[in-house]
Amino acid sequence: MPIATRSPAAPNAPRRKPGIGGFALAVLVLVASTLLVVIAWNAARQNMLRTAQADFRSSCDEVVELLASRLVNYELTIRGGAALFASMERPTPAQWHAYVDGLDLANRFPSMVGLGYAASVGRYQLERLQIDLRDSGRGLLTVWPRGVRERYAPIVYLEPRTAENLSAMGFDMYYDPVRRAAMERAMREAAPRMTSRVKLVQDLDPRVPAFLLYVPVFAGGVAPETPLEREAALTGWVYAPIRAERFVQVALAPVKRSVRFRLFDITDGKPELVYADPVDPRAAPAAFHHVVNADAYGRRWRFEFASASLFDAVPGLAPLRTALIVGLLASLLLFGIAWSLAQTENRAQRLAAEMSAAARRSEARVQALNRGLEARVETRTRELSEANRELESFAYSVSHDLRAPLRAIEGFSRVLEDRHAQALDTTGRDYLHRVRSAASRMSELIEALLKVSRVARGDVQPEALDLSRMSADIVAELRAAESDRQVTVDIAPGLAAQADRVLVRSLLENLLGNAWKFTRDREAAHIRVGVEADGRTFYVQDNGSGFDQAYVDKLFRPFQRLHDDARFAGEGIGLATVKRIVERHGGTIRANGAPGQGAKFMFTLEEQKQGSEHYFDPK
Template identity: 75%
Template sequence: MPSATRPPAAPDTLRATPGFAGFVLAVLVLIATVALVVTAWHAARENELRSAQAEFHASTEEIVELLQQRLVNYELTIRGGAALFASVARPSPSEWQAYVDGLSLAQRFPAMTGLGYAAYVSRYGMQQLQIDTRDAGRGLLTIWPRGERERYGPILYLEPRTAENLSAVGFDMYSEPARRAAMVAAMHEAMPRMSSRVKLVQDLDPKAGGFLLYVPVFPGGIAPSTVVQRESAITGWVYAPIRAKRFVEVALAPIKRSVTFRLFDVTEGGRELVYGDPNYREGDAAAFHETTTVRAYGRQWRFDFASGPLDDAVPGLAPLRTALIVGLLSSLLLFGIVWSLAHTELRAQRLAARMSLAARRSEARVVALNRSLEARVETRTRELSEANRELETFAYSVSHDLRAPLRAIEGFSRVLDDRYAPVLDDTGRGYLERVRNAAARMSELIEGLLKLSRVARGDLVPERLDLSRMAGEIIADLRTAEPHRPVTVDIAPTLVATADPAMVRSLLLNLLGNAWKFTRDREQAFIAFGQHDDGETFYVQDNGIGFDQAYVDKLFRPFQRLHDDAQFAGEGIGLATVKRIVERHGGTITATGEAGKGAVFAFTLRLPT
């Protein structure tokens, strides 16, 4: 008996063996889906990083541009003062004060502590300068630091006259190497030049830093051609002391920035800090770093930019991490499903011998069910199409049948007005007038329904149409109706399309008629009909009253109006008719506009040519 029962078990074993391929497939599915999810996540992450880095780069360029533009504004202000000194021998203190007060430095350039003038004199010229100052009644001019030098560059004027600025008058800037280097460069090159980072005389804080911008002053405002001649001709410099921190804050106030930076002066090959954000991030603390070097009035400035941390600089990474986790969980879920299916397949193979007939019957039932389902879908589709046709027929019938009682209301109202008007008081006649107006309005709405019904019910008879000629005829009719209106109309030539002529004429009549109507209040009304460069999109443009783009979805709904009926009459059905005509031709229509600035309607007609 044992030998008789073992042979039948072999087929089950043989059938079960292929089931292990399902488990292999489950592992392959897990590997493939995980690889796909990780690859997609990595590609999306790289794209987010590139986008964020591009935005970071644009922000750095904007910061550099704003700072350079601010320096240009300083230069122009200082050049104005230099022009004043070049035009006269030397302005009086009151003239210089009036000039600087007119500039409103505190409001326009709060980073500038003042606007001053430093004379360029020799050792012998300094004695005469002190005598002239005393004779002019301005007291004794004290020059500091003390000591005899071949050349001096003392501050004579510095406005506004704050306590800090008054304390700086008499300071010989030519005695200080950093200032002297900028003053000599400005003199030799006859150009505005900037100093390296210095401690301003006005600042008591030793950590406060700034720089000075010098413009040389030559008699008549014309610099000689050679360096030697310039040294002989120069009378001094108009300059501005600028606080570095305040300069950056004011220049970058118009923008909201997340980028931090440090600014170094690297002109002499070293690295001198001019300005640094207190929250500047170094190394891996920032997601992105960038270095930019620019020339600024003879100085070499290097900007070291840093973004925020990775999550702040690239906010799109957090959703991507969530998507990665969800993707990996989905991969595990899919793996579990495939593994379960493989296990089910193995069990099914072991039961196949006993359930083959049942499986065939089940397969037959599934096939029959699919066929039944397809038949039911086809039946539901046919019923839906029939329901749509019945709905269109119903709308047409209702619109048509409602006109008879409206005509009766209009007729009896007219009779009542003609025969019994003397009997009615003003209130009664007002009510009667409102009844007639309401009936007329309802008649217009019914006519709109009929138009929509005709568009939906009519058959398309496509022809090759000359849209330019058709638009010209419509405009001619509009001009005839309102000959007093001077409207400029630009119709592009040779606009052709394959479409139903009656429907397309209705389409153009609605669009051009709307453009004509809504440009009524324009002194120089303009309407254009043309075609985009793609060769298939037509457009109607006007400079009329326009509309708010937020309500564009309401334009193509029946009886939806965005403008007052008392100002612009209509049923609110024209654009709905246009949309149905375009859709029946397989095209699309869009509208763009701005209140008070006109509108553009673009449409396509995609019937085969």
């Protein structure tokens, strides 16, 4: 009976075109994805704008706080000068110079042109002031602008005594209405008061904005209760002329600001510009604006802040715009994908059926390959077992077949030496001794060869081992064998490993035996057994004869020796055995040394499982 099969579609069959439903679905995907992209973009944009605006306003508040803090520092400095005038009737020029010099205005308050004192005198007291100053050795004080006025406030002290400050000496600040208004308010309210924008007499350019801060000085240092009493007790004002531009630069130097601002004095209703940051006419419009009003020593200041352009103030907008473009392109891509899926629906179903059949065929091939691989592995395992048995048989045959003639050589040479030694001369007896020594050496090499072959046989039986105790037992045996030797042995406590007991015992016997043997010429022989900082690399170190590091690769080869047999006897098989034991445990071994400076052998055994301890707990 024939098996029925499903024939593939004819290659020339007409393709089915997607219907109205497929196109509608593609359009719906386009509209929905575009809408989602725009909504997400707008939400992210608004969030960035709000965050940037909050940061901008925070920066504005920080600017205002820094300027206010700087003015407080100026106030404290001026109050200190007022306290000096209140503590004595009138300090000498030297005393005033010493006080101002100690303030270090050039470095601490570079925007202050100086620190001065203006005396408050009436028309009939001016001449007495001039006489007092002349008698103190300061010369005649010339008050300017000239003219007869009811009250004068000439500058009497002004430090530091620069050329521009000396030119201001004698200036009657009561003559200027702006200065007089601030001075009178300071007197009436017994508090520091500031002027609006003024031109300092030290400045030739009237466009340089500045202001002055006054602190009144009363006789006795205490302000009376009423304004009339304060006017009678007033002796003068300690003041500081401050250039506005330098004041802003110094106050805001500690911060890196990204906002620019203009400062207006709006106390009298008409805004008067005090300071303005330079503006690049080619710069884009600011993204944000903010206005802050603040009171400053009797004046009302208005700060008009402006941020950088939109993309500079909100740097995340440029990537966001790119994300919008990418999102719209992705929407178009989704539309194309949806349309393509609608076109290829039938083809996808046909391909799915073909792929299912191909998958079943591939699965069958994989199963066949697995069966073949299992058979090959079994064959190789059987061949390896047979090779191991043949190797054991060969080693046994070699040892048996070689030992028989060696025993005959050794036996006959002994008989010859015992019975016929007198018939031989000295040379003959020496030759006979060499024959017996060579036979003994050959026997030892055969025994060593058997040891190597035995190490490679058998299964590794790992168990928890106390390497510290095992090393101590081996050292005790070495001491018993050579009780006349004095060797210092330091064994780190708690050394532990998961390994085969018999093999590791052989490993330590070889390493410690070598260390014991090669320290024989040392008066202060020293052997150390421990573990490195990684907790898994053990080492055996001695201060014996050592070896040349250039020949380190020969150490672990069978029958390779780097020392003279006359000084250090051996078969050259111990370190080869050690290397095989370490490799059977999945570890590594290396050695460092130098001639006459000892040697250090470092080895690892099978890696500890996660969470296992590297130190033996005797409990």
